[in-house]
Amino acid sequence: MEKNVLKIGELAARSGLTVRALHHYDSIGLLTPSARADSGYRLYNRADVVRLHQIQALRKFGMSLADIGTFLASDDAQFADIVTQQIAALDQQIKQATTLREQLSRLQQQMPSDDAPALEDWLGALEHMKLYEQYFTPEELRRLPFWQQSARRNATWRAMVAELHSLMARGVSTDSEEASALAQRWMETLERDTATNPAFAHRMTLMLQQEQTEGRRSPVTEEMKQYIGAAFNARKMALYAKYLDEDEMRYLRANSRKHTQEWILLFIKVHQQMEQGVPPEDASSQALAQEWMALFHARAGSSPQTQAKISRAHESEPELLKGTWVNQSTIAYIRQALSACGSV
Numbered sequence: 001m002e003k004n005v006l007k008i009g010e011l012a013a014r015s016g017l018t019v020r021a022l023h024h025y026d027s028i029g030l031l032t033p034s035a036r037a038d039s040g041y042r043l044y045n046r047a048d049v050v051r052l053h054q055i056q057a058l059r060k061f062g063m064s065l066a067d068i069g070t071f072l073a074s075d076d077a078q079f080a081d082i083v084t085q086q087i088a089a090l091d092q093q094i095k096q097a098t099t100l101r102e103q104l105s106r107l108q109q110q111m112p113s114d115d116a117p118a119l120e121d122w123l124g125a126l127e128h129m130k131l132y133e134q135y136f137t138p139e140e141l142r143r144l145p146f147w148q149q150s151a152r153r154n155a156t157w158r159a160m161v162a163e164l165h166s167l168m169a170r171g172v173s174t175d176s177e178e179a180s181a182l183a184q185r186w187m188e189t190l191e192r193d194t195a196t197n198p199a200f201a202h203r204m205t206l207m208l209q210q211e212q213t214e215g216r217r218s219p220v221t222e223e224m225k226q227y228i229g230a231a232f233n234a235r236k237m238a239l240y241a242k243y244l245d246e247d248e249m250r251y252l253r254a255n256s257r258k259h260t261q262e263w264i265l266l267f268i269k270v271h272q273q274m275e276q277g278v279p280p281e282d283a284s285s286q287a288l289a290q291e292w293m294a295l296f297h298a299r300a301g302s303s304p305q306t307q308a309k310i311s312r313a314h315e316s317e318p319e320l321l322k323g324t325w326v327n328q329s330t331i332a333y334i335r336q337a338l339s340a341c342g343s344v
Contacts, residue, residue, distance in 0.1 A: 005035065005043040015052055030069050031055060062090070131211065135203040144200055145193040153193065160186055161219055164227065174230035180238070183231035187323025198267040198325040232323065233257055239320055243313040248306050255299050266291055267325050270333065280336035289337035 012019045025031035026042065031052055033042035044052075051072070058068045132147060141147040163182055172179050194200040211218045233256055241249050270288055278285055300306055314320050314331065321327055 005045050006049070007037075008033070008042045008044070011044050011049070011052070015056065017052075017056075025052075025055070025065075028065065028069070030065055030072075131207055135207050136200070140200070143195050143197075145195060146204065156189060157219075160189070161224075164224055168224070168227055174227060175234045176231075179227070179231040180235035183228045184235055184319065184323060186228050187232050191323050191325055194325075196325060196327075198264065198271050201325060202264055202268060229257070236320060239317045240310070240313055242317075243309045244306065248301070248303075248309070251301050252299065259295055259298055262295055266295065267330075270330060271325070274330070274333055280333050281340040285333070285337040286341040289334045290341065292334050293338065 006014070008019055008022050011017075012022055022031065022042075026033065031048065034045045034048055035043040037043055054072060055065075055068055058071065059065075063071070132141065136144060136147070145153065160182065164186075167179055167182065174180070174183075190201065194204060208218060208220060212222065237249070237253055237256065240252060244252065266288065270292070273285055273288060280286075280289070296307070300310060314328075321331075
């Protein structure tokens with residue numbers, strides 16, 4: 001037998017691999033023995049052993065056998081490239097593992113601690129998590145308070161939902177102080193838990209609608225949303241009534257809840273414009289400001305006197321803007337844009 005060659009059993013013993021593994025390497029062309037004995041035994045020379053060491057080293061980097069074969073077959077393959085690729089692969093694995101851990105942690109916190117959750121509860125929680133991921137990117141979820149688990153936040157929402165159920169069951173009017181106070185807290189909390197981002201709030205609404213359309217259990221029904229909306233509007237009207245006369249209030253009440261979707265989409269566009277740092281003097285900002293004024297006129301009329309009264313109300317009654325995803329910075333931005341286009 002040729003010197004400095006190893007039979008397959010000897011190579012297996014020295015390398016820590018099994019004979020079966022070496023047979024597999026041979027069958028896929030990854031490590032083909034350089035010679036065979038007259039008896040048919042595979043014989044591995046020094047070059048084969050060196051190649052096997054390379055294969056084992058690359059396997060420790062997590063490379064697949066197919067990738068190792070491609071790498072070793074390439075004349076210009078650089079080991080640094082392999083390291084870079086494997087770091088990227090490990091980063092992806094870490095990201096996936098982190099996401100899975102967060103999901104399991106969130107699922108654990110959603111489950112009651114005193115009783116073993118029913119299968120339906122587990123499936124419901126999993127479906128809810130998937131739904132969030134349909135509407136928000138991973139980066140957005142990190143910014144979304146609703147996605148971050150908080151015992152205090154969960155308790156706050158459970159208490160408000162229970163209070164709302166009680167009001168509706170007792171037939172309490174949406175014009176009542178009790179209902180309007182809850183609606184104000186509800187909307188302010190919702191604004192906070194959507195990171196004061198109207199786009200997030202809008203997507204949360206769409207997500208809730210999808211849950212209901214698909215027949216999933218939802219903590220907030222359409223009737224509950226309508227009740228909160230009516231009570232919230234009633235509270236705003238009571239504040240505006242301190243500044244507007246009867247005719248102005250009659251017009252405002254008749255039109256205050258019209259064009260709701262247009263307002264929401266406009267809030268989103270203005271928020272994005274401001275977040276991206278687009279100056280109010282920009283033509284696109286001026287166009288949004290003009291759209292804002294068109295909706296405002298449809299809501300409150302075109303009287304400059306009425307507009308001045310509403311501006312004074314906003315300055316004197318901070319609560320008017322709370323829970324609306326609009327603040328004084330938004331108002332100032334719109335005014336500057338209007339001034340730039342000569343509308344003020």
